[in-house]
Amino acid sequence: MALLFKNGNVIVGADQAIKKLDILIAKGRIVEIAPEIKQEKVEVIDLEGKYLIPGLIDMHVHFRDPGYTHKEDINSGSKAALAGGFTSVLMMPNTDPPPDNQTVVYYWKEKSKTIPLNILFSGCLTKERAGRELSKLHELKEAGAVAVTDDGNWVTDGALLRHALEYAKALELLVITHAEEPTLANGGVMNEGFWSTVLGLKGIPKAAENVALYRDLQIAKLTGAKIHIAHLSTAEGVQLVAAAKQEGITVTAEVTPHHLVLNDEALKDYNTNFKVNPPLRSLEDQNALLKGLLNDSIDVIATDHAPHAQYEKLVEFNDAPFGMEGLETAFPVLFTELVACKKITLEKLLTKMTINPAKILQLKEQGEIKKGYIANLTVIDPRLELRVTSDLLVSKSKNNPFLGKVLKGWPVMTIYQGEIVYQRK
Ligand SMILES: NC(=O)N[C@@H](CC(=O)O)C(=O)O
Ligand SMILES: [Zn+2]
Numbered sequence: 001m002a003l004l005f006k007n008g009n010v011i012v013g014a015d016q017a018i019k020k021l022d023i024l025i026a027k028g029r030i031v032e033i034a035p036e037i038k039q040e041k042v043e044v045i046d047l048e049g050k051y052l053i054p055g056l057i058d059m060h061v062h063f064r065d066p067g068y069t070h071k072e073d074i075n076s077g078s079k080a081a082l083a084g085g086f087t088s089v090l091m092m093p094n095t096d097p098p099p100d101n102q103t104v105v106y107y108w109k110e111k112s113k114t115i116p117l118n119i120l121f122s123g124c125l126t127k128e129r130a131g132r133e134l135s136k137l138h139e140l141k142e143a144g145a146v147a148v149t150d151d152g153n154w155v156t157d158g159a160l161l162r163h164a165l166e167y168a169k170a171l172e173l174l175v176i177t178h179a180e181e182p183t184l185a186n187g188g189v190m191n192e193g194f195w196s197t198v199l200g201l202k203g204i205p206k207a208a209e210n211v212a213l214y215r216d217l218q219i220a221k222l223t224g225a226k227i228h229i230a231h232l233s234t235a236e237g238v239q240l241v242a243a244a245k246q247e248g249i250t251v252t253a254e255v256t257p258h259h260l261v262l263n264d265e266a267l268k269d270y271n272t273n274f275k276v277n278p279p280l281r282s283l284e285d286q287n288a289l290l291k292g293l294l295n296d297s298i299d300v301i302a303t304d305h306a307p308h309a310q311y312e313k314l315v316e317f318n319d320a321p322f323g324m325e326g327l328e329t330a331f332p333v334l335f336t337e338l339v340a341c342k343k344i345t346l347e348k349l350l351t352k353m354t355i356n357p358a359k360i361l362q363l364k365e366q367g368e369i370k371k372g373y374i375a376n377l378t379v380i381d382p383r384l385e386l387r388v389t390s391d392l393l394v395s396k397s398k399n400n401p402f403l404g405k406v407l408k409g410w411p412v413m414t415i416y417q418g419e420i421v422y423q424r425k
């Protein structure tokens, strides 16, 4: 049945302007946008006080399927995405087996075909993500991958990255880099600085990210290929990306919600839910990342949703795996900590979570609310306040750094291709 949204604050157009409008959707599309729509035989949804926004797009999620489905699988990860207001996600390839050829991509396709979420696939850049030999990039493209990355590992062999970028350019595959020079990271578990000294934990210096990033940008320049920087975490990194853009290097960059609202002081209780890679950096880095987001050096906010089972995190800090669960709290965290505190406008935040990732992933007729576009939409209740608890989270994993926090601005309804696929009870 057609749906008519009334009385809402609707985010429309390429500038994500907030307007009081009615929206009619039918047959999976947005068919009318007007100050007042009168239509019979439709289901009317009263949005009083709420926002209707484009479905959120997350270009960095780990669904752990196949191989680590005790942490998450395509089904549970998708449920978490929909509960978080996301209608498109890009899956990362650090699974077992990893998608370095078409087999895993076909498995993903088969397993996700009935799930009401636009799931995009990334393949490995190198075989087994081992950094020695290129994956079958052609095969991956043919199977439907839109990106290639060795996320979790940096491609240490520069010539190999060069070749990957050359092929990827010809194949129109996006290359995503996890920029961290491993000999500098050297087994560290948190950011190297004041807090690692206080806590007696081995640090990962910011230089590990900065040198890797600089090399990757130079290889992008050399090849003229597009490169996307995953989870930027340092102030210098923001400068490097800004300078590269200025020079005409075709680079885009993302930042995570956790790097925008947390810093390494959060680790002072040795809570392993705050252990993540790249690590939470200093307050200065946190501030620089927000600045970089505001001045468009950083294009996208992506969650890097990295679920781990509870027992895996219930160990000594040094032994815990890196990663945070993030899909479900991303929007309320950013709304509470940045929009409500007037550090960023809702329009700007949404641009980084809808239009910009849609452009980078070349998603057609998505990312904004526009007549004729696909009806992927999310309803946000800015007044709804909820405490983050493990019961609230639908992901298989509960390693969320915001557990215990009261957040507002929760997604309450997610619409995928015109159908209501999630409703908060
Ligand atoms: N971010 C993390 O801390 N962990 C990710 C890997 C990654 O994104 O590099 C994971 O797969 O667990
Ligand atoms: Zn990574």
Ligand SMILES: [Zn+2]
Residues within 6 Å of the ligand: 060, 062, 092, 151, 152, 304, 306
């Ligand atoms: Zn990741």
